[in-house]
Amino acid sequence: MALITLRNLGVGLSTPLFSNLSFVIGAGDRLGVVAANGRGKSTLLRCLAGTLEPTAGEIIRARGTRIGHVEQDIPDRLTDVPFRDAVLRALPEEEAESEAWRADVALESFDVPEGLRQRPLSQLSGGWQRLAMLARAWVCEPDVLLLDEPTNHLDLARIAQLEDWLNALPRDLPVVISSHDRAFLDAATNRTLFLRPEQSYVFSLSYSRARAALDEADASQQRQFERDVKTAEQLRRQAAKLNNIGINSGSDLLIVKTKQLKQRAERLEEAARPAYQERSSGNIKLANRVTHAKILVTLDDAPIATPDGVLLFRTGKRWICQGDRIVLLGPNGAGKSRLLETIRKAIGAPQEASETIKVTPSLVLGYSDQALSDLADDPTPIDTILRRFEIGDQRARSLLAGAGLAIDMQDKPIGRLSGGQKARLAMLVLRLTTPNLYLLDEPTNHLDIDGQEALEAELTAREASCLLVSHDRSFVRAVGNRFWLIDKRRLIEVDGPEEFFSSMAAARAN
Numbered sequence: 001m002a003l004i005t006l007r008n009l010g011v012g013l014s015t016p017l018f019s020n021l022s023f024v025i026g027a028g029d030r031l032g033v034v035a036a037n038g039r040g041k042s043t044l045l046r047c048l049a050g051t052l053e054p055t056a057g058e059i060i061r062a063r064g065t066r067i068g069h070v071e072q073d074i075p076d077r078l079t080d081v082p083f084r085d086a087v088l089r090a091l092p093e094e095e096a097e098s099e100a101w102r103a104d105v106a107l108e109s110f111d112v113p114e115g116l117r118q119r120p121l122s123q124l125s126g127g128w129q130r131l132a133m134l135a136r137a138w139v140c141e142p143d144v145l146l147l148d149e150p151t152n153h154l155d156l157a158r159i160a161q162l163e164d165w166l167n168a169l170p171r172d173l174p175v176v177i178s179s180h181d182r183a184f185l186d187a188a189t190n191r192t193l194f195l196r197p198e199q200s201y202v203f204s205l206s207y208s209r210a211r212a213a214l215d216e217a218d219a220s221q222q223r224q225f226e227r228d229v230k231t232a233e234q235l236r237r238q239a240a241k242l243n244n245i246g247i248n249s250g251s252d253l254l255i256v257k258t259k260q261l262k263q264r265a266e267r268l269e270e271a272a273r274p275a276y277q278e279r280s281s282g283n284i285k286l287a288n289r290v291t292h293a294k295i296l297v298t299l300d301d302a303p304i305a306t307p308d309g310v311l312l313f314r315t316g317k318r319w320i321c322q323g324d325r326i327v328l329l330g331p332n333g334a335g336k337s338r339l340l341e342t343i344r345k346a347i348g349a350p351q352e353a354s355e356t357i358k359v360t361p362s363l364v365l366g367y368s369d370q371a372l373s374d375l376a377d378d379p380t381p382i383d384t385i386l387r388r389f390e391i392g393d394q395r396a397r398s399l400l401a402g403a404g405l406a407i408d409m410q411d412k413p414i415g416r417l418s419g420g421q422k423a424r425l426a427m428l429v430l431r432l433t434t435p436n437l438y439l440l441d442e443p444t445n446h447l448d449i450d451g452q453e454a455l456e457a458e459l460t461a462r463e464a465s466c467l468l469v470s471h472d473r474s475f476v477r478a479v480g481n482r483f484w485l486i487d488k489r490r491l492i493e494v495d496g497p498e499e500f501f502s503s504m505a506a507a508r509a510n
Contacts, residue, residue: 002026003062003144003174004048010056011043016197018044019056023193023202025144027172032179032189032207037420037448040195041178045069045146048176068142070133072149074121083107083124083132084117090136106135109165126153134162145175151184152445155332156471160505163187180448182207183473221273228272235265283402284427284447284454286366288462289436293360296320296437296465297343299491302356304335304342312338313489315356320437325459326467327476329500330486336469337369339491340439343467347437366435370442370469372426377415381405381425384414389432403428419446427455438466444475473501 002024010019017040025031025048033041046052047059049069061067078086088096088103107117110131121129130153137145151159159181166175166188179185185192185207192210194201201217203210239261246254297320304312312335320326328336346357347365368374375384385396400410403424405417414422423446430438438459444452456478459466470476476497485494494500 001062003065005060006057007060008057009047009054009059011040011047011052011054012056018195018200019198021057021195021200025174025176027174029174029176029191030166030189031174031176031191031193032185032210033176033193033195034179034185034207034449035195036450037418037446039197042072042148044195045071045148045176045178048144049146062143065144066140066142067144067146068137068140069146070137070148070150072152074129074133079122080120082118082120083112083128086121086132087135087139090139102139102141103135106139109138110135111161127155127158130154131158143173145169145173147175147177147179149179150177151179151181154471156473156501156504157331159184159471164505180444180452181472181474182449182452225272225274228268232265232268232272235261235268239265283404284424284451284458285431286427286438286455286458286462286464287431287434288464289364289434291322291360291362291436293362294322296322296360296363297347298358299343300356300358302342302354304339306338311489313486313491315339315491318484318491318493320465320467322436322465323463324465324467324482325479326482326484327480327497328467328469328484328486329494329497331504334486336486337441339486340367340369340441340467340469344439363437364433364435366430366433366438368426368430368438368440368443370445372422374429375414375422375426378413380411380413381417382410384425384429385432388429391432399428399432400425420448420451423447424451436465438464438468440466440468440470442470443468444470444472473497
């Protein structure tokens with residue numbers, strides 16, 4: 001049964017975000033929506049929800065269809081509202097008192113502790129805020145559920161919980177998910193829409209298989225384009241040869257034939273279309289400064305503690321060597337970010353570091369935390385680059401443009417940039433630092449799939465040394481060549497991440 005039907009849908013600003021989009025959302029569909037940052041995913045979901053009118057085409061909804069829409073950001077009107085009240089307010093006013101039990105059921109389904117239910121949303125972590133928005137959508141018993149980046153701010157355990165929750169929903173309930181989390185899309189979807197300005201593609205496959213099918217479709221289109229161009233060139237050469245013969249012989253028939261060949265070539269050239277090339281959101285490039293030191297950092301049973309001195313774990317004897325791409329695994333609160341911060345401080349002030357952390361003198365650090373706190377809101381991108389690095393204005397602007405920050409954005413405060421633009425600016429700062437060790441805390445936050453894959457390729461191709469924390473399972477699998485696990489207040493080395501991933505999923509199930 002079709003609940004939502006799209007016919008030739010289009011939305012355009014200065015250029016089309018998407019156009020001629022036609023497909024049906026029916027019972028049992030779990031549709032993943034994939035596109036680069038700023039290419040129309042959130043816009044499409046708002047059109048489906050009825051909060052935004054498209055510029056072309058139409059959307060037909062089955063009579064009485066209730067749509068639950070979870071947007072990326074919390075509405076300003078809810079920031080100071082307690083968790084439970086925020087969920088309760090999603091109900092129609094006439095039902096709020098008699099149906100309040102539904103809010104409690106929704107909170108139970110997401111395992112919200114009693115102690116959090118009366119706390120204002122502004123005092124909660126990003127993960128709990130995300131779950132509050134999910135509960136608000138679910139409490140209204142929607143017929144279609146729209147989720148915009150639902151895994152943002154969630155740790156692995158909460159992502160596993162979300163996957164289990166989605167899989168436990170009625171099988172005929174359609175869910176549309178906009179996400180850059182490849183592993184989550186594979187686990188939660190059975191159809192994939194690749195959103196493009198002119199010709200979008202829908203496959204009845206989850207992300208990874210759909211991506212392979214899309215790549216083949218693009219390759220086939222490129223082969224056809226090359227054949228058409230070659231045929232048009234041959235036709236033009238034949239036309240030129242016949243034209244010369246016709247002129248010399250005075251044959252009107254050959255002149256007519258020449259004209260026909262030229263017209264065929266023109267029709268082929270007009271119809272030929274090269275394979276789609278993604279309009280880049282900005283290049284991600286890294287550097288790897290040369291050092292002759294084999295061991296970059298030595299951890300000699302270093303204690304890792306909270307800011308107020310509570311011991312989280314001890315490292316044992318560990319080394320970070322050239323070429324190591326170490327992924328740090330552990331549940332939230334185990335101390336992953338604290339380890340990165342402790343090493344960062346030891347590198348920044350080696351004379352103050354304890355004897356338990358030793359750093360090679362030739363080490364140059366590239367550090368980025370998950371909040372991108374190294375980028376203040378007030379300075380502009382161009383000021384940030386010129387102040388930190390000795391390069392000219394023209395070179396700085398060229399680099400910023402290559403990173404996806406157009407000229408009109410380079411002189412605006414960083415606080416006005418999107419999350420994806422800030423992430424790419426942070427990567428440019430890392431590149432210009434030319435480090436030989438990267439400490440990266442959730443580096444794929446805000447990066448689209450194109451950016452994630454570019455970062456993976458840079459880290460591996462340049463054999464960059466790094467210690468990183470990430471909840472992105474696809475990224476961890478692609479990048480890591482060593483794995484450290486925080487377990488029972490000790491840091492141990494494990495063969496791979498899969499057992500930890502499984503343990504997180506099992507913990508949620510229990």
